[in-house]
Amino acid sequence: MSGNYDVQQVCKNGHQITGSYNIRPDKRKDFCQECGETTIIACPSCGEAIEGTQIKARPDYSGGRSGHSGIVPGSPVGVPDYCSNCGKPYPWRENTIVAAIQMFAELGIDENEESTIDEDMHNIAKDIPQAKPSAMRIKRICDKYGTVAYNVVMEFASKTAAEVLKNQ
Numbered sequence: 001m002s003g004n005y006d007v008q009q010v011c012k013n014g015h016q017i018t019g020s021y022n023i024r025p026d027k028r029k030d031f032c033q034e035c036g037e038t039t040i041i042a043c044p045s046c047g048e049a050i051e052g053t054q055i056k057a058r059p060d061y062s063g064g065r066s067g068h069s070g071i072v073p074g075s076p077v078g079v080p081d082y083c084s085n086c087g088k089p090y091p092w093r094e095n096t097i098v099a100a101i102q103m104f105a106e107l108g109i110d111e112n113e114e115s116t117i118d119e120d121m122h123n124i125a126k127d128i129p130q131a132k133p134s135a136m137r138i139k140r141i142c143d144k145y146g147t148v149a150y151n152v153v154m155e156f157a158s159k160t161a162a163e164v165l166k167n168q
């Protein structure tokens with residue numbers, strides 16, 4: 001059964017509920033125990049299921065005598081940041097980026113900075129070539145506001161962006 005994956009349930013703030021939604025229905029939850037947020041099992045943009053643990057056949061399976069289906073969950077799986085089907089950030093990722101943009105707006109960035117900040121913040125979250133020029137612009141803003149601003153962007157900055165941002 002290799003190559004088969006279960007579905008993952010995650011709260012909208014990014015806390016994993018279970019990586020084995022189908023095999024372990026007893027682990028499902030409507031609300032997150034850590035933050036009280038509602039939970040999802042699919043990408044809100046395209047509806048594709050969030051990939052969970054790899055499903056493995058039980059090595060000792062001999063025909064359903066114990067009432068099991070003969071499959072068990074594989075190793076724990078991490079919470080992904082982006083949908084592999086449509087490429088959009090999941091709500092927890094998007095909310096982190098939006099919160100950072102809002103915080104920078106509170107700090108009082110100028111019109112020029114405001115015109116590119118949305119794209120720049122989304123770019124620095126990824127390991128992509130555009131993360132570098134975006135990180136340069138974000139760094140210029142961070143330099144004006146200091147540690148508080150840096151701490152916010154470093155929370156989600158990709159390796160590519162962090163190299164630029166740390167290089168003071």
Ligand SMILES: [Zn+2]
Binds near residue numbers: 013032033034035037
């Ligand atoms: Zn939560």
Ligand SMILES: [Zn+2]
Binds near residue numbers: 044045083084088
């Ligand atoms: Zn999607």
